[in-house]
Amino acid sequence: MTNEKTADFFTSYRKISEMWEKGLNDFLFKAVDNKELIGLTKVGVDAHSRYVERLKRNHELIASYWNLPTKKDVANVAELTIQAEEKVDMLEQQIWSMQDAFAATFQEQQTLIQNVMEFNQQMHNELIKTAKGLSADVKKLGNEITEAADLKNIEEMREELAGMKEDLEEMKNLLKQAKVQPELAGSST
Numbered sequence: 001m002t003n004e005k006t007a008d009f010f011t012s013y014r015k016i017s018e019m020w021e022k023g024l025n026d027f028l029f030k031a032v033d034n035k036e037l038i039g040l041t042k043v044g045v046d047a048h049s050r051y052v053e054r055l056k057r058n059h060e061l062i063a064s065y066w067n068l069p070t071k072k073d074v075a076n077v078a079e080l081t082i083q084a085e086e087k088v089d090m091l092e093q094q095i096w097s098m099q100d101a102f103a104a105t106f107q108e109q110q111t112l113i114q115n116v117m118e119f120n121q122q123m124h125n126e127l128i129k130t131a132k133g134l135s136a137d138v139k140k141l142g143n144e145i146t147e148a149a150d151l152k153n154i155e156e157m158r159e160e161l162a163g164m165k166e167d168l169e170e171m172k173n174l175l176k177q178a179k180v181q182p183e184l185a186g187s188s189t
Helices: 002-032 035-066 071-187
Strands: none
Touching: 002 035
């Protein structure tokens, strides 16, 4: 039962609202259609706009004498503030992107430096290995040269000994001849 009363109330309220809306629309349409009212409204609006313009000029004049901000000044300041905030936001974004770029570049540099250090370490290790190998080769060559020099010295000594042997043989032969000749010289006397 209460649902029916509520529904009836809203239905009747809607009908009354529609009637009022239609009546007001008709009244406004007739009022706007009146040429005298339009002309009178135009004169009133023109007078009012001149009055408002004069008030604005006087207000700006008084504000300039007393150094007070006007609505226009406040609007300009608000606009400049908004522009400044937008520029600050843009700068912040640029700074963030630059920081990200710097971080990425720094990371790349660190990686590059690490790679260069590893390469240098490898080169150093290879240089040490090569130096040790060359040192061993130099020692071998030195030993071989020493052995070759020793062999040469031995060969020279052998030649000298051979020469001395020949000299000794000659001396022996000369001594034998010298012994044989005095015997020959003694037997012939």
